Each structure stands twice: as structure tokens, then as C-alpha cells.
Amino acid sequence: MAPNDSAQITEEDREPGAGRRKAARYALPVAVAGVAAATIGLVPALAATGDPDLPKISAQQLIEKIAASETEQLSGSVKITTDLGLPSLAGLGDMAGGALAGGKGGPSGSGASDGSSADPNAKLMELSSGTHTLRVAVDGPDKQRLSIRDTAAEYSLLHNGGEVWAYDSASNEAYHASAPKDGAEGGAAKGGEKDAPKEGLKDVPATPKEFAEQALKAAGDTTSVSVDGTARVAGRDAYQLLIKPKQSGSTVGSIKVAVDAKTGTPLKFTLSPSSGGKAVVDVGFTEVDFAKPAASTFDFTPPKGAKVTQGEGDKSGSPELPKHEDSAKGPKEQGGPKVIGEGWNAVYELNTGAGEGIAGAAGADAAKSGDVPAQAQQFLDALGDKVTGKFGSGTVFKTRLINALMTDDGKVYVGAVTQDALVKAANEAK
Incomplete structure (x- = not known):
């Protein structure tokens, strides 16, 4: 050499x-x-x-x-x-950024509560x-x-x-x-x-x-x-x-x-x-x-x-969990992530605990009544394909890289795999 x-x-x-x-x-x-x-x-x-x-x-x-x-x-x-x-994410940036930063409608109700255009959580989404x-x-x-x-x-x-x-x-x-x-x-x-x-x-x-x-x-x-x-x-x-x-x-x-x-x-x-x-x-x-x-x-x-x-980071100490949550349990109570397959074909299975599917009946009613923003609904509709198999039925949300199958009984299968591979993984999990 x-x-x-x-x-x-x-x-x-x-x-x-x-x-x-x-x-x-x-x-x-x-x-x-x-x-x-x-x-x-x-x-x-x-x-x-x-x-x-x-x-x-x-x-x-x-x-x-x-x-x-x-x-x-x-x-x-x-x-x-x-x-x-x-679809373009430009119109969803502020909405997602506010939720991630704990703004209006976010988990903590504080932080960038006014939807600041300088909030990194919202601005950096544009790079996607x-x-x-x-x-x-x-x-x-x-x-x-x-x-x-x-x-x-x-x-x-x-x-x-x-x-x-x-x-x-x-x-x-x-x-x-x-x-x-x-x-x-x-x-x-x-x-x-x-x-x-x-x-x-x-x-x-x-x-x-x-x-x-x-x-x-x-x-x-x-x-x-x-x-x-x-x-x-x-x-x-x-x-x-x-x-x-x-x-x-x-x-x-x-x-x-x-x-x-x-x-x-x-x-x-x-x-x-x-x-x-x-x-x-x-x-x-x-x-x-x-x-x-x-x-x-x-x-x-x-x-x-x-x-x-002023962002959340200015507060000293660790954020407090809501009193009904236990940091040592949480996800495990709903069934922690399970890996199906290996290497590049690894698929993660999660149980959301939502027996009525991704959005549930309430989410479906909200969509019908127009409570879901039109741009967000268009985003979801553009991604979703209905599929069925041994696992039951569900919706596959697709990008050119990461795909996710969300079943009607509340399971989520996600990975950098094709739609067929997701359905196969969901069937094998049954």
C-alpha cells in the first residue's frame, strides 16, 4: 500500500x-x-x-x-x-417551537410564552x-x-x-x-x-x-x-x-x-x-x-x-415533574421501546397507551370540527397511508428517510425502513 x-x-x-x-x-x-x-x-x-x-x-x-x-x-x-x-414546515415552526420551549400551549406554560421569533426551537425547524x-x-x-x-x-x-x-x-x-x-x-x-x-x-x-x-x-x-x-x-x-x-x-x-x-x-x-x-x-x-x-x-x-x-434555561435547578408522574417509571408503565430486527433494519416498537389510536376519538372529532389547524391537517394527510396486516390496521406516515406506522390500537413502529418493512415488523410483533 x-x-x-x-x-x-x-x-x-x-x-x-x-x-x-x-x-x-x-x-x-x-x-x-x-x-x-x-x-x-x-x-x-x-x-x-x-x-x-x-x-x-x-x-x-x-x-x-x-x-x-x-x-x-x-x-x-x-x-x-x-x-x-x-410539505413546507415554515407555517408549523412557531407552533412546534412554542410547545418545545414550554410556551403557550406548551407543557410548562412558561418560557417563550409570547412565541418569540428568536426562539431557537422554532427558528431551527426551518433547516429541516x-x-x-x-x-x-x-x-x-x-x-x-x-x-x-x-x-x-x-x-x-x-x-x-x-x-x-x-x-x-x-x-x-x-x-x-x-x-x-x-x-x-x-x-x-x-x-x-x-x-x-x-x-x-x-x-x-x-x-x-x-x-x-x-x-x-x-x-x-x-x-x-x-x-x-x-x-x-x-x-x-x-x-x-x-x-x-x-x-x-x-x-x-x-x-x-x-x-x-x-x-x-x-x-x-x-x-x-x-x-x-x-x-x-x-x-x-x-x-x-x-x-x-x-x-x-x-x-x-x-x-x-x-x-x-428569557428562556427556561435561566431558572436554577432541575425542572419539577408533575406530581402524578414518576421519573423512574413513566415510559415503562406504557411499555418501554422494543427493538425488532437489527442493523439498518431495526424498528422501534412503542406503546402509546392510546387504545383508540394515534389521535383517538377526540382527535378525530377535533379534526372534523376544524380545531386542528388546516396546515397541520394538510401536513398529516400528505404523509399518511392506511395499511392493514396481522397487527390490525393503522396509518403509515412517510418521509424519504424515517417512516412510522401508528396502529389503531395505540402501537407505534418507527425506523429508517420502507413501508413494507414496517408492516412486516408489526406483523412479527404479534
Whole structure:
């Protein structure tokens, strides 16, 4: 094999203590690649100069390179295009955001109760469909900034130490909350392995090589992992890691991650559906700079006259559960999630406890009486297909990636599988 510039294992890596300390560092690039591979990723515009001629590298070496990446600072422009095959979600953003943030009609009746246009829960839903241009900046785990640019306005979300700010220039509204305390005070920020249970670290890979070996072993017989050539991503040379299900029945056709040849940082992720057509998600750097961003990038003061909404995060302590709920029980009382199948064909079965189905009789009456917003009803109607089988009858709600079967007796089957695979799983559960 030709020489390659994959990560080298040093004597420091081989020392148990040093290796464990580095395990937390691997989490940042590995999490970027892993979470992207499951849901969303990075896809750039490719340069017209053609694919670069790089030294050959194996899949294991490329995974080692990702795990060994020390990238903690970067900034750049990102273009994200998402096509889940859903109706437009723009009109549902405020409604869903209010519920998630505990606003009017939300679970707590507080928080962003006025439906602030700066509330991240509502604004970031817009990224689930269409094409958007973003500016991003990162300086370690405590400083991040994301800005969404529109034609005549900009929305910014900033995390700086213990504070989170969001600002919508179109409405001159700001949202403020405290960052989760465990993110700043726990884990690697306080010394990582020193405060973690030793048992918990026993099986944590201490070197990039160990991580790569475990990742490939976990892929097993259900997944094909290979290097699929090279590419130019945001003006940088990159290797392409190709991940493909070996099983039939998955809605995922392939996942391609472009990895910066010099730093090992994932720059590009393309998730293509098994049904064909354009990618479900294309998100990517069109420009990237690995220099440390200026400290002022993460500073924010609300402009004069801006309306500021205080978020739930400003309250100290943990939120109280309603007195009739028990945090140790809850979901188990309704039957915890059950996994049917394995690998890419895994389907999760949940029992909602709603004997009359998804919406129940009350929901059906509400729909008839017009209490369900027209746009929400149109959204549901566009997704649902009635199906029957040994399980009984129900409705399959479909996207190009995740499908869910909701039965008339209150069961839910969900996974990144086809409608036929969902029905088969529901039949097998009987």
C-alpha cells in the first residue's frame, strides 16, 4: 500500500492514563461524524479542478484519522439543503417551537410564552426543509456561533460560556437562556476521566486505532465501509468514506463523508436514499478556515429597542415533574421501546397507551370540527397511508428517510425502513 498520512500512535497514546485522557478529545470529531452518519451531515460545492491525487488509505486508517483529529477551532460558510419529501414546515415552526420551549400551549406554560421569533426551537425547524446559507464559528466546547442568512435579515444563535443568545434581525427580537451547567462543569471540562467512574472508561477506546477497530467490528455483517476516492471540499483535499447498508429494506442507500486529508476533520456528508433521486440531506462547507475565531465573534449585546425573551434555561435547578408522574417509571408503565430486527433494519416498537389510536376519538372529532389547524391537517394527510396486516390496521406516515406506522390500537413502529418493512415488523410483533 502506498504511504499515507493517517494518524500515528505515539508512546504517549500507549500510556493508559494518557490514552484515557485523550478519549474525551476524540469525542468531538467522532461525534460530528457519527451523528452526521445517522441523521445529518456536511456536503460542499466541489471545485472544478477535479479529484485530488492523494496517497492511498484504508477505511480503518481513515476512521483513525477522524478519531485523532485535534480540530477545536474553525469558521466558515455552510450551505444546507434538506429534502425529506415533507410539505413546507415554515407555517408549523412557531407552533412546534412554542410547545418545545414550554410556551403557550406548551407543557410548562412558561418560557417563550409570547412565541418569540428568536426562539431557537422554532427558528431551527426551518433547516429541516429547503436550502439555507449559514455562517459557523467554533472555539472549543464553550464557544459556538451559527448565523442563518436570508435576503434582507439574519438570525444568529450564540453559545459563550454559561450563556446562550439568539437574535432575529428581521423582528429585532432576542432570546436569552443559561447554557446547561453539566456541559460546562462536567466531563472533560473538569478533567474528564478523573471525575468519571472507572468502570465507565474500561471499554472506552484509548487510541484512534482502537476506535477504528471497534467501529469496523460494530459494522459487522450489516454494513459495508470503504474509501471511495477523493474530492475537493471547500478548496481542501479530502478522502471520501463510503458507508452502505448490506441489508435490503432500509430507506438509507448510502452515506458519504468527506474527511479533510490534513486535519482529519469531517467536511462533507451526503445521505442518499435507497429510493434514488437527490440526497435527503446535503449540507456542506463552501468555505472553511481552521484558524482560531476572534473572541468578539461570540460576544452579543441586544440592540437598543430589541424585545428580549428569557428562556427556561435561566431558572436554577432541575425542572419539577408533575406530581402524578414518576421519573423512574413513566415510559415503562406504557411499555418501554422494543427493538425488532437489527442493523439498518431495526424498528422501534412503542406503546402509546392510546387504545383508540394515534389521535383517538377526540382527535378525530377535533379534526372534523376544524380545531386542528388546516396546515397541520394538510401536513398529516400528505404523509399518511392506511395499511392493514396481522397487527390490525393503522396509518403509515412517510418521509424519504424515517417512516412510522401508528396502529389503531395505540402501537407505534418507527425506523429508517420502507413501508413494507414496517408492516412486516408489526406483523412479527404479534
